[in-house]
Amino acid sequence: MxxxxxxxxxxxxxxxxxxxPGARSRVAxxxxxxxxxxxxxxxxxxxxxxxxxxxxxxCQKCLSIRLAWRAQRPEGSILADTELHHSxxxxxxxxxxxxxxxxxxxxxxxxxxxxxxxxxxxxxxRAMLDRAGQAVLVALPxxxxxxxxxxxxxxxxxxxPKFRKVLVTxxxxxxxxxxxxELAKAxxxxxxxxxxxxxxxxxxxxxxQKIPQATLLPLDVTDSKNVREVAAEIGxxxxxxxxxxxxxxxxxxxxxxxxxxxxxxxxxxYFGLLRLAQEFAPxxxxxxxDGQASAVAWVNLxxxxxxxxxxxxxxxxxxxxxxxxxxxxLRAEMRPAxxxxxxxxxxxxxxxxxxxxxxxxxxxxxxxxxxxxxxxDGVEDVYPGDVAQEWLERWRDNPKALERELSA
Amino acid sequence: MSVLSxxxxxxxxxxxxxxxxxxxxxxxxxxxxxxxEMGQAWPxxxxxxxxxxxxxxxxxxxxxxxxxxxxxxxxxxxHWVSGKDLPNNAVDTIPPxxxxxxxCVIDCSKESAKDAxxxxxxxxxxxxxxxxxxxxxxxxVLMRTDxxxxxxxxxxxxxxxxxxxxxxGPDVEAVKFLVAERDILGFGTESIGTDxxxxxxxxxxxxxxxxxxxAGRYGLQCLTNLDQLPPTGAxxxxxxxxxxxxxxxxxxxxxxx
Numbered sequence: 001m002x003x004x005x006x007x008x009x010x011x012x013x014x015x016x017x018x019x020x021p022g023a024r025s026r027v028a029x030x031x032x033x034x035x036x037x038x039x040x041x042x043x044x045x046x047x048x049x050x051x052x053x054x055x056x057x058x059c060q061k062c063l064s065i066r067l068a069w070r071a072q073r074p075e076g077s078i079l080a081d082t083e084l085h086h087s088x089x090x091x092x093x094x095x096x097x098x099x100x101x102x103x104x105x106x107x108x109x110x111x112x113x114x115x116x117x118x119x120x121x122x123x124x125x126r127a128m129l130d131r132a133g134q135a136v137l138v139a140l141p142x143x144x145x146x147x148x149x150x151x152x153x154x155x156x157x158x159x160x161p162k163f164r165k166v167l168v169t170x171x172x173x174x175x176x177x178x179x180x181x182e183l184a185k186a187x188x189x190x191x192x193x194x195x196x197x198x199x200x201x202x203x204x205x206x207x208x209q210k211i212p213q214a215t216l217l218p219l220d221v222t223d224s225k226n227v228r229e230v231a232a233e234i235g236x237x238x239x240x241x242x243x244x245x246x247x248x249x250x251x252x253x254x255x256x257x258x259x260x261x262x263x264x265x266x267x268x269x270y271f272g273l274l275r276l277a278q279e280f281a282p283x284x285x286x287x288x289x290d291g292q293a294s295a296v297a298w299v300n301l302x303x304x305x306x307x308x309x310x311x312x313x314x315x316x317x318x319x320x321x322x323x324x325x326x327x328x329x330l331r332a333e334m335r336p337a338x339x340x341x342x343x344x345x346x347x348x349x350x351x352x353x354x355x356x357x358x359x360x361x362x363x364x365x366x367x368x369x370x371x372x373x374x375x376x377d378g379v380e381d382v383y384p385g386d387v388a389q390e391w392l393e394r395w396r397d398n399p400k401a402l403e404r405e406l407s408a
Numbered sequence: 409m410s411v412l413s414x415x416x417x418x419x420x421x422x423x424x425x426x427x428x429x430x431x432x433x434x435x436x437x438x439x440x441x442x443x444x445e446m447g448q449a450w451p452x453x454x455x456x457x458x459x460x461x462x463x464x465x466x467x468x469x470x471x472x473x474x475x476x477x478x479x480x481x482x483x484x485x486x487h488w489v490s491g492k493d494l495p496n497n498a499v500d501t502i503p504p505x506x507x508x509x510x511x512c513v514i515d516c517s518k519e520s521a522k523d524a525x526x527x528x529x530x531x532x533x534x535x536x537x538x539x540x541x542x543x544x545x546x547x548x549v550l551m552r553t554d555x556x557x558x559x560x561x562x563x564x565x566x567x568x569x570x571x572x573x574x575x576x577g578p579d580v581e582a583v584k585f586l587v588a589e590r591d592i593l594g595f596g597t598e599s600i601g602t603d604x605x606x607x608x609x610x611x612x613x614x615x616x617x618x619x620x621x622x623a624g625r626y627g628l629q630c631l632t633n634l635d636q637l638p639p640t641g642a643x644x645x646x647x648x649x650x651x652x653x654x655x656x657x658x659x660x661x662x663x664x665x
Binding site for chain 2: 198201224225
């Protein structure tokens with residue numbers, strides 16, 4: 001079990017982040033693509049049904065090149081395990097000893113996996129992203145145990161908020177407030193909660209103040225000076241940044257004159273992310289290996305409409321598409337430090353600005369839960385709830401069809 | 409000596425003092441808020457262009473953005489629907505002569521401290537005239553509330569509660585009286601509007617905007633340092649930016665005392 005990390009001695013050097021080996025072939029990135037969504041997929045031969053590992057171009061049994069990534073049963077049993085006490089790889093060298101093993105999967109192949117400290121005999125194998133952002137296999141005990149997430153090795157693959165310091169950029173919304181509660185429940189040490197336009201009292205302010213881990217501070221992502229000052233004040237301590245600040249107005253092009261509303265949306269949803277990234281990312285990058293409570297994740301609240309425009313909320317969709325594109329840039333810039341950028345793509349949230357959309361809409365509390373769970377599971381792209389999952393499948397299956405369906 | 413050279417020597421000798429009635433433009437300074445579904449004024453924002461660095465090695469400058477009604481600002485008649493068809497109703501066409509005028513400062517600071525919803529009445533003005541003389545025509549009437557002293561605390565300055573904003577301002581009869589019987593140049597306040605925070609509930613709503621602008625008069629808001637002005641005798645310079653068909657503009661307001 002993980003004990004609370006000691007307070008950092010502020011005069012000691014912060015070690016620079018190192019990464020595990022990150023090179024992958026294009027075909028091997030199929031494992032990463034599934035792991036990014038929290039899925040365990042291996043290649044399977046369409047001709048003889050043999051499951052393949054490691055990823056390859058042709059079937060190891062019948063040499064067919066008709067291999068497809070398919071969800072596989074995750075059960076397996078440990079054939080052999082070993083503890084690594086020496087490595088020439090800089091990343092593992094700093095994290096020794098390290099437990100590894102051979103696992104025979106029920107679906108066929110035998111794989112090399114990182115072993116959880118409690119993994120014995122029968123295990124569940126997951127494809128998880130490592131600090132280099134690439135998929136690796138991790139064997140976990142089949143039975144969920146208390147404090148399982150606190151395993152030292154597992155924490156290298158997840159972004160668990162436990163004992164970490166978090167900034168939630170907007171505490172004014174129901175989602176922001178639910179996030180603070182979930183993060184507190186997940187064991188976050190300290191949660192800074194931003195709120196714009198501090199002269200306007202908002203519902204839930206007093207309740208937020210009662211959460212012992214929460215500290216409220218004025219933060220307006222449209223104000224560069226304010227973002228810079230807040231980053232100067234707390235940026236060196238933020239381990240997880242959750243950017244949930246968004247502006248959403250239900251307009252397309254034709255039903256709102258002028259560009260002002262769209263500009264406000266861009267200012268919050270796109271430039272807000274850019275301002276935060278410019279001011280907070282440098283310090284987070286420098287703290288990617290800062291002990292057990294290192295800087296570890298950046299979470300962006302995007303929208304399923306980032307993938308395909310929903311014309312009744314057309315300008316909002318466009319701003320989220322812009323934010324999505326920028327988040328990919330941020331992801332690339334954070335990767336050398338091992339800091340994960342988690343993108344969240346919800347369907348319509350049950351809030352004021354989706355008032356006229358019929359259900360199903362994702363409840364802010366449920367969305368907050370899935371965002372925190374994504375951190376605990378180490379997932380990179382989150383499609384919370386059934387609606388978003390269905391949209392994801394429709395989008396992956398045929399983006400053009402989804403475009404037509406959304407504009408119907 | 410001509411009037412202007414007398415003024416110049418007064419400035420030089422310190423006999424004439426220049427008082428800045430302007431709040432500093434900054435992102436923190438509170439801005440007007442409307443219901444979120446309506447169009448919104450841009451708050452003041454500033455971005456560095458370069459700071460003696462690789463973006464411009466020897467110079468420092470910024471880009472800023474804001475609405476016409478940001479910080480200490482001027483309201484032109486065209487700002488309100490009642491003034492929309494008047495001649496010379498926008499900041500670029502207002503006669504420049506109107507940018508300079510004598511100031512009558514009505515001290516309502518005690519009343520406003522007791523009651524944030526204090527309304528300046530016709531009777532209150534008549535009482536003031538008994539002590540300081542009749543308001544001359546073409547004068548700025550400035551309502552001193554000391555509200556500007558709250559500006560460091562945005563929440564106290566805006567003074568919102570569940571029923572909206574609570575700030576002092578003039579009532580309907582006071583505005584009608586100043587326009588019709590005193591022929592003033594305009595009305596100035598220290599709070600975020602020339603009307604009271606709860607003026608939406610007056611009849612008509614926002615009477616100072618409605619009648620002042622309907623009669624081609626002007627407004628100044630977010631003024632400060634009114635406590636440094638005498639009740640009468642100061643001259644105010646308030647020239648807005650020359651924006652084509654502009655409904656108002658942030659500006660530097662100064663008073664000669």
